[in-house]
Amino acid sequence: xxxxxxxxxxxxxxEGDNSIINCAYSNSASDYFIWYKQESGKGPQFIxxxxxxxxxxQGQRVTVLLNKTVKHLSLQIAAxxxxxxxxxxxxxxxxxxxxxxxFGKGITLSVRP
Amino acid sequence: NAGVTQTPKFQVLKTGxxxxxxxxxxxxxxxxxxxxxxxxMGLRLIHYSVGAGITDQGEVPNGYNxxxxxxxDFPLRLLSAAPSQTSVYFCASKQGDLDTQYFGPGxxxxxx
Numbered sequence: 001x002x003x004x005x006x007x008x009x010x011x012x013x014x015e016g017d018n019s020i021i022n023c024a025y026s027n028s029a030s031d032y033f034i035w036y037k038q039e040s041g042k043g044p045q046f047i048x049x050x051x052x053x054x055x056x057x058q059g060q061r062v063t064v065l066l067n068k069t070v071k072h073l074s075l076q077i078a079a080x081x082x083x084x085x086x087x088x089x090x091x092x093x094x095x096x097x098x099x100x101x102x103f104g105k106g107i108t109l110s111v112r113p
Numbered sequence: 114n115a116g117v118t119q120t121p122k123f124q125v126l127k128t129g130x131x132x133x134x135x136x137x138x139x140x141x142x143x144x145x146x147x148x149x150x151x152x153x154m155g156l157r158l159i160h161y162s163v164g165a166g167i168t169d170q171g172e173v174p175n176g177y178n179x180x181x182x183x184x185x186d187f188p189l190r191l192l193s194a195a196p197s198q199t200s201v202y203f204c205a206s207k208q209g210d211l212d213t214q215y216f217g218p219g220x221x222x223x224x225x
Contacts, residue, residue, distance in 0.1 A: 042219070043203050043219050046215070049211075051211075091156075095210065095211060100161070101158065101214070103156040106155055
């Protein structure tokens with residue numbers, strides 16, 4: 001089966017700095033990846049996704065990079081703000097696998113004022 | 114749109130009791146799923162449905178039943194609660210296989 005995991009459990013950054021959150025996956029058949037943000041007491045919220053035919057995708061202040069060779073993806077947050085403090089999850093699946101997303105364990109991002 | 118709604122927000126059960134966690138979505142999404150979230154474990158898929166009348170097992174289905182009689186509702190039933198089912202439960206929905214998945218606010222369940 002697939003496992004999706006995050007390298008570090010916590011990340012502390014200074015407000016205004018860029019944040020980079022890393023994630024590794026084990027199933028080379030996975031072709032769709034998603035980053036979620038979860039604030040305390042709330043459900044996960046979609047941030048950005050990427051398909052395996054791309055190696056980079058940009059959103060508003062966020063960029064996801066995918067390296068299929070080493071089965072690694074990262075989430076970059078530009079100019080990190082206090083409102084970015086949350087737990088971040090990566091998730092992966094294979095096209096046609098319906099709802100079978102495999103989630104990583106989560107990393108806590110803490111933004112210092 | 115209210116999105117994905119879940120009730121109750123909190124529940125305490127005794128071992129052996131049964132209950133149903135409710136989930137509803139008003140986005141006419143075909144796909145609905147139930148996850149549980151435990152500390153250090155991330156989210157794990159319990160059951161999912163790709164349309165009304167169709168359900169299937171996820172990663173951790175034991176001890177849970179689901180049904181999907183309508184597009185809007187996807188209740189999760191605990192037949193005989195066990196302390197190992199203490200967790201936070203999230204319902205999610207999406208329109209298609211690779212579409213954005215929307216999560217509900219969660220139900221925090223404690224089994225004594």
